[in-house]
Amino acid sequence: MDRFLERFENHIDPFGDGAPEGDALSQRTGHLTPLPSETNRFIWHFSLAAKWPLIGLLVTGGLSGAVEAGMFTGVGWIVDALGRVPPDELLRREGWLLAGLALLVLVVRVVVVLAASILEQQVISPSLINLIRWQAYRRLMDQPYTFFQNDFAGRLAQKVQQVGQATGDFVTTLLQSFWSFLTFVVLTGTILATLDPWMTGVLALWCVGYYWIITRLLPRIRQRGRERANANSVWSGRVVDSFTNILSVKLFDASRSEDGFVKDGFARYVEAVRRLTRAITTVRFAVTALNGLMMTGVGIAALIGWRAGTVSTGGVATALSLVLRLNQMSGWMMFNINGLVRDYGTIQDAVSTIAVAPALTDRADAVALRRGPGDIRFEGITFHYGKGSGIIDDFSLHIRSGEKVGLVGRSGAGKTTLVNLLLRLYDLEGGRILIDGQDIAGVTQTSLRAAIGVVTQDTSLLHRSIRDNITFGRPDADDDEVLEAAARANAEDFIPSLRDPSGRQGYAAHVGERGIKLSGGQRQRIAIARVLLKNAPILILDEATSALDSEVEAAIQDNLSTMMEGKTVLAIAHRLSTLSAMDRLIVIDKGRIVEAGSHRELVAAGGLYAELWERQSGGFIGAEAAQ
CATH class of the missing domain: 3.40.50.300 (P-loop containing nucleotide triphosphate hydrolases)
Known part of the structure; x- marks a missing residue:
């Protein structure tokens, strides 16, 4: 089964850069055009990257709703058949009906569900979700230095993570679950109309009430969802900021004021979640009450029709089966709509950050x-x-x-x-x-x-190996060149003795976040080795x-003199x-x-x-x- 499913997993490139074909500036500079800053256009932009799979999801979603309606309609046909045909004549007289329903349940339904699952799980997710995250990350990396000075690194990372998941979930839920539900509602209304107009009238009133809930109550969930997403990114940013500056916190925060700062972020998040859950509970109550009225109304209309002889026993079974399934689906769909609204709010919140046009860009003729x-x-x-x-x-x-x-x-x-x-x-x-x-x-x-080669006072290293940090400005350097640069930076004495918790030693040892496992002087010497290897004019x-x-310093000064020659x-x-x-x-x-x-x-x-x-x-x- 794995080999079969693997065939569908490469339809979407999860690392496409999104640069328009023939975009010479992007090809020259590596900088990409900003993502759409309006939420609907942002969603549409990435939907085009998975156009055919999403169309397939739309088709399977509609077929799924049709299969559901067909199954419950078949229940009514079977009930009527059982009432009019002797048991020993059932297979001979109603064989085609039974075979057709078996084909619908055993073949058509299985194929539709499998196709929908392949489209959602193999073709679209995780490739589309990762594509969105990758392009969001690429655009943030195009932002100028000041952009990162004005925000938390953890908050930005949270935006990248959230926007990919939220956009993927929004699109797939809309095209699969929502469309399947809508198809089922339309077919249910059509079937009930053939049984009794009063049942259709009850369903029409239910649709009006359901629409009112969606338009009047769900927007509150969307707003609360956006507030929750923003509060979530704020507290995570504060936590990351504390962890990143843990030494300063340990040395200076005797009063534990940092705990209060982080707690304030958590408190805002908790309050945002509470406002969101209040709105969700209100919607659930409204949907449950509305569904109760709908089921009662259709049941009464069906029994009245049965007593009057206008609705058969199978018709009653069909009507009750359809509305019971509609009750189940509507509650499930309202949950999905809640998710859609929350996802939309999350996308809105993230787009306001990741789709900002860089304040500092290359000229068109650069x-x-x-x-x-x-x-x-x-x-x-x-x-x-x-x-x-x-x-x-x-x-x-x-x-x-x-x-x-x-x-x-x-x-x-x-x-x-x-x-x-x-x-x-x-x-x-x-x-x-x-x-x-x-x-x-x-x-x-x-x-x-x-x-230009740069060595700054505040040297921070990447949480990678010593070798990766030295070759960061020139990744194609060979081992001899790396060793020579380390020696010229007076770093060859301490590097061989380094060992990280994973057992990696020497040039393979990882230095920790921002190089925290090294002393300030050791970090500086690694930075000098990196510039020496880069060899910029x-x-x-x-x-x-x-x-x-x-x-x-005296030892390095001699090497700096050599390094500065001709520069x-x-x-x-x-x-x-x-x-x-x-x-x-x-x-x-x-x-x-x-x-x-x-x-x-x-x-x-x-x-x-x-x-x-x-x-x-x-x-x-x-x-x-x-x-």
């Missing part, structure tokens, strides 16, 4: 950056983080290819902002930045960052040795001793250049740099200087 010697020009750039003033104002600087430049200044002077602008983590508000004569606003983000060092002790280097450090060997130091204050020159020249000048140098303790700009 091209790949041509690799050159690494000449950098900041030409009259302005950037205020959207505040209108402050940070960077009319800043200009030329860094010649191969030149080593250090940026110096108090905290908040704009040093890291300049680096982020060079990496195009933000778009400029004025001016332009050129690399080898190319405006970085006109090149693809991927090619720009591929030409431009090198950015943002407090690259701040997490290292003096002895290790354009832009370095930031509060520990000014690490910058003293730079070709040129640029002193920044409030987003403007106030001094420039070598270490000796700036100390002799007696300006801001000399003041910072004098105020340092152990080569670090102290809090007094920062103030």
Whole structure:
């Protein structure tokens, strides 16, 4: 059976990127067009990816309802046959009827159910669900750095998980369960009309009441479902945030305020669930009462018709069987409609996040950056983080290819902002930045960052092996190149001794979330090895040795000198001793250049740099200087 079912599982590619055919920009940049931001269009977008299987599900759903109605109609025919035919004549006179009903139950029903199950379980799920999650993940990864700064990582992950499941469930339930139910209702009404118009009238009134419940009561469930989904993502985001920053929580949260923060998230979720369950209970009560009235009304009409001789015994059996089944199906269908409404609310909530167009995108005519010697020009750039003033104002600087430049200044002077602008983590508000004569606003983000190696102060590693982290910027590197990079980063001494809980050792050992199993200095050395292996023409060092002790820093400085040969280097450090060997130091204050020159020249000048140098303790700009 497994081999038979496997044939249907690859109809939908669960990892399709969703890029329109011939989309040259997507092919050049790897960035995809945003998903539809309107909920119905979002659902339709992914329904087209499974068009034929969903049409098949629509057909099997209709056939399922028809088979159900046919079976209960057959019950009435059998009852009438038993009343008019002697037992010994039943097979001879009603054989075709019995054979037809047996064929319906044993063959047609089995085939319809099997086909529907294959379409839903093998063809559509999990492939369609995973396709939605994959494309949602891809779009979120296209978002700029600021997008992730403004949200919880856990909340975003929850949105990706929820939207795939909710969309898949919504589509399959709508086309299979809802359509099957609707077909059954229509056929039930048709059959009852042939038996007695009064029974049809009762069913019509039931339909009106059922429609009222759907249109008046279910919207409350949809709203409550959306609130629950949002509350769910909030508490999970808070929990993930606590776990991610567990060391800070352990060290500083003596009052257990973090528990209160997370508890508040749980409390909001519990209240949202309670509001949802109140709405669900109200709907269940309304449906149960309505079904009771419907069954009673049809039963009374059937018995009146039987007494009047207008409805046969088989007709009574058919009518009662149909309404009893309709009662069962309507309760089940209302549960599914509740699910449909909740799923729709979940999709709405997720779409508001995952279908947001990125604030920072490649231009339509963007091209790949041509690799050159690494000449950098900041030409009259302005950037205020959207505040209108402050940070960077009319800043200009030329860094010649191969030149080593250090940026110096108090905290908040704009040093890291300049680096982020060079990496195009933000778009400029004025001016332009050129690399080898190319405006970085006109090149693809991927090619720009591929030409720049970065070591930052806050180094976080992926929860993968040491080797995977070192080769992250160049996955095709061989073992010899990895070993050489680790040695140059002074990391070869501690890597062989690493061992994770799964027994993996050395370069195969996993480092934990954000590299938590390593010390700060070890993480920094792995990050330096990663940049060494990447071997980009431009090198950015943002407090690259701040997490290292003096002895290790001294050992790495020699390797950094080798690493910087032939590269354009832009370095930031509060520990000014690490910058003293730079070709040129640029002193920044409030987003403007106030001094420039070598270490000796700036100390002799007696300006801001000399003041910072004098105020340092152990080569670090102290809090007094920062103030």
